[in-house]
Amino acid sequence: MREETGIVTRVTGPDRADGANPTDPTAPTTADFVPPAPKPATPRRARRRSVLRPYVWLPATVVLVVLAVAWSAVARAHPYILPPLGEVAATLAADPTLFLENAWATLSIALVGVAVGAGTAFVLAVVVSEFQVVRRAVMPFAVVLNVTPVVAIAPALVVAFGFGMTPKVVVTAIVTFFPVLINVATGLRSVPLPVLHVFRTLNASRWEVLLRLRIPSSLPYTLAALRVVLPLSLMGAVVAEFVAAGSSGGLGTMIRNSASTARLDYVYAGVVCLAAMGVLLLGLVALVERRLLFWHDSRRSGRA
């Protein structure tokens, strides 16, 4: 009954007060129960309010609680498989500077690697999309590089470049290179034909088409690539640290060393740090996207 009335009041909308059956005793409570129809206020405010609604945050919270309970059950039964959550938290709290320093070591490798890998990929994508010859010359090797498991090259890189930052940056750069190359190359070609025709009839130079049309059009693709590649860069850095035995710092080194001494609380504390960094990087990309892509369909369709 209640639900039925709820639907009716919603449909009638503005004249809800008059439309509600006055003889129906449940009518006033129903009217209270129905959430006020959200006015299309400023979209940002609407979004902020929606986060507070239980149907937005509750499902994830329930899953989180279930996972935590399951984890604790396993940890209690088999302490050598999973450490208790409290222990992980205590480890993190006991020496936060240790984790921060190592996290920073890994993060800086990841970021330098992304800068090098994604930067090179971007420039190459531009060159490849402008010159067919280069495309045919380079793309096969880029694909081969992509399908080669980088972990397999990592030991050789350590031999070649030593235990410093260089081999790790190279691994991270290789991991992040390909997604950016493919995405940006696609984006540069995704220019709507009518717009290109307008540029052509104005006899715009290749450079002008690139700068004023192709690169801005590729921005959504570039940022989508960064969304993939930034978390990937963390993985690249950690893998490189695993491989470069005897390297000085970084969460990867720390996790490997702790695992070999069965300090699972340190291992998972390190993993927590990595996860937090990944989320942070994703948030950063989302922020940049909101700033730069206000004009793009993907930004707008969700708000309507």
Next chain:
Amino acid sequence: MTAGIEVHGLTKRHPGARPDRPALQGIDLRIPHRHFVSLIGPSGCGKSTLLRILAGLDRPDTGQVRLLGRSPREASRRKAIGLVSQTPALLPWRTVRQNVALPGKVNRRAGKEIDSPDELLRAVGLEDSAHQYPHQLSGGMLQRVAVARALGLRPDVLLMDEPFSALDEFTREALQYQLLGLWQRRATTVVFVTHSVREAVVLSDRIVVMSARPGRVHEVLDVDLPRPRDRKVVKGPHMHDLEDRVRDSLQSAWKAGAAPDDLVPL
């Protein structure tokens, strides 16, 4: 005196199409400068292909095209061609005003100044939207921006490919009169591709009816409605006469061409 647009013996085959059915065959056209000409015809008659060739976006297999005595390439080097397509083709990351100013920013070597963007926007009645972005505007407004952008260069030739076909009828009619007003003042040669008989009659001095498979000029009809045209002029029996003549011509053009391959046999 040089014509606004001259086309001689133009042929165009699309690669991969049937060789006996060129997209355009033996097109001869002479459009006096400052005339408003519509291209109309069944789909597949090559009117958009012809427009692309006029714009220098596509090359003919044989034949010659002259825009005020110049080839399309030369004309575009001088920024003498304005193009408005079916979609507004604006840059979504630029404001309306920046979009209108775009032709002045590229190919500066042409040494051609554009009209002030603010004036152009006023001319199409969009001065209040100057700082909005395309996604904030309606379809009709966007197409007005595209027209303003094309007119800013004071082009010798304005090429329009079904510019209003995606709009609702009211907006469409309003834009037709607005376009006529702008054209009256700037007096360039306009080639206007359309599917609508009424639109062709309302706007044009001359209507080129084309037939399909192969694409040919079927008939050229003069529209002797007085200018400037307003809603009063385009009412009445003469208007209907003209529309009927164009429709008849389209009928016979349809019969003249081979049936399309994709037509479902009854």
